[in-house]
Amino acid sequence: MLALRLGTQISRDRLRAFKFGCGGSRRSLKVAVVGAVGGIGQPLALLLKQNPHISRLSLHDLRNTAGVAADLSHINSRATVCHFEGKDGLKKAMDKADIVVVPAGLPRKPGMKREDLVGVNASVACEVAHAASAVCPGALLALITNPINVIVPIVATILQAKGTYDPNRLFGVTSLDVVRSKAFIGDFLNVDPQTVDLPVIGGHTGRTILPILSQCQPTYKGTDEERKALIKRIQEAGTEVVNAKDGLGSATLSMAYAASHFVNSLIRGIKGSKDECIVECAYVDSDVTEAKFFATQLILGPQGIKENLGLPEMDDEEKQALESMLPLLKKSIENGIKLGMEMACQS
Numbered sequence: 001m002l003a004l005r006l007g008t009q010i011s012r013d014r015l016r017a018f019k020f021g022c023g024g025s026r027r028s029l030k031v032a033v034v035g036a037v038g039g040i041g042q043p044l045a046l047l048l049k050q051n052p053h054i055s056r057l058s059l060h061d062l063r064n065t066a067g068v069a070a071d072l073s074h075i076n077s078r079a080t081v082c083h084f085e086g087k088d089g090l091k092k093a094m095d096k097a098d099i100v101v102v103p104a105g106l107p108r109k110p111g112m113k114r115e116d117l118v119g120v121n122a123s124v125a126c127e128v129a130h131a132a133s134a135v136c137p138g139a140l141l142a143l144i145t146n147p148i149n150v151i152v153p154i155v156a157t158i159l160q161a162k163g164t165y166d167p168n169r170l171f172g173v174t175s176l177d178v179v180r181s182k183a184f185i186g187d188f189l190n191v192d193p194q195t196v197d198l199p200v201i202g203g204h205t206g207r208t209i210l211p212i213l214s215q216c217q218p219t220y221k222g223t224d225e226e227r228k229a230l231i232k233r234i235q236e237a238g239t240e241v242v243n244a245k246d247g248l249g250s251a252t253l254s255m256a257y258a259a260s261h262f263v264n265s266l267i268r269g270i271k272g273s274k275d276e277c278i279v280e281c282a283y284v285d286s287d288v289t290e291a292k293f294f295a296t297q298l299i300l301g302p303q304g305i306k307e308n309l310g311l312p313e314m315d316d317e318e319k320q321a322l323e324s325m326l327p328l329l330k331k332s333i334e335n336g337i338k339l340g341m342e343m344a345c346q347s
């Protein structure tokens with residue numbers, strides 16, 4: 001009987017170790033999702049609800065968060081789910097969050113460019129920046145809202161004006177460009193896409209998305225024509241989805257996957273395991289080119305960016321592509337900074 005009891009005790013301990021991760025930190029983490037009822041928000045919240053490191057999942061949207069929260073709360077995973085609505089609810093949703101991920105705002109319709117969304121989505125960025133300054137200045141902010149190239153400088157400028165800007169904690173999520181590159185290259189090389197790795201640098205629209213195929217592992221082997229077609233497909237993949245959805249929005253499921261992966265990397269960084277080096281590409285405050293914001297590979301740590309790995313090695317064509325897209329990116333950034341300065345005074 002005693003042996004049986006001891007045996008039961010041991011397996012319970014083992015079970016607990018399995019649940020919380022052997023030797024890992026049990027620090028409880030709060031993640032807020034702003035735009036949680038949307039096309040990206042709902043599948044993203046579903047994926048985050050399954051993340052064993054999240055203890056509190058806070059959902060915010062303009063309306064209808066109660067139903068999504070009730071639905072998710074019936075899943076028997078660790079995170080407790082809370083929900084808030086409207087402008088007043090934003091600060092409550094983000095209060096003391098460790099990570100705020102923002103898939104809020106208008107998506108494109110066929111015929112639109114991402115930059116066409118600035119007028120509407122800048123206000124979302126503004127609200128998030130003001131709320132972050134007030135209630136979670138130490139949070140890692142992961143912005144999905146388009147146009148990323150402009151939205152990130154807007155938020156950075158507002159946070160700077162509020163005196164709460166930490167460049168290591170602000171990210172424009174460009175993971176979908178990496179996810180797509182891996183998927184398309186995996187198909188082309190006929191290998192498991194999970195084994196493909198490459199940096200995708202620059203920004204998040206058209207020519208500013210620069211996949212560095214020369215650094216791809218396994219080696220990318222294609223003719224010049226195939227290589228050009230692949231780069232074009234990666235750069236226009238968002239439009240491919242917008243056109244296929246035919247007026248019903250843009251990428252949501254692949255974006256939720258990419259964002260969940262990115263948030264998990266931020267969490268692994270916060271938890272600060274000494275044995276692993278967490279590398280992700282994201283669009284961040286940068287001095288690696290003339291553009292003040294630029295996506296490169298980053299090493300993540302407890303305070304966000306631990307190290308910016310800078311520009312990867314590039315072949316001549318990639319160097320040329322970088323030179324030719326920089327003016328475009330710089331123009332978007334200037335626009336973002338200007339809008340951010342105008343919006344910084346709003347409350």
Ligand SMILES: NC(=O)c1ccc[n+]([C@@H]2O[C@H](COP(=O)([O-])OP(=O)(O)OC[C@H]3O[C@@H](n4cnc5c(N)ncnc54)[C@H](O)[C@@H]3O)[C@@H](O)[C@H]2O)c1
Nearest residue numbers: 035037038039040061062103104105106107144145146255
């Ligand atoms: N970074 C990327 O790679 C990437 C990929 C796909 C989509 N996006 C962008 O993500 C955004 C959302 O796309 P979607 O398909 O989920 O759109 P959607 O319309 O389905 O959902 C957006 C949600 O945001 C909410 N919202 C709007 N204003 C808000 C505010 N002020 N506060 C809180 N919530 C607000 C809406 O109510 C809605 O539920 C778009 O701007 C889209 O272009 C970015």
Ligand SMILES: O=C(O)C[C@H](O)C(=O)O
Nearest residue numbers: 108146237238239250251
């Ligand atoms: O293309 C869009 O408008 C959405 C997103 O930026 C994407 O790359 O899918």
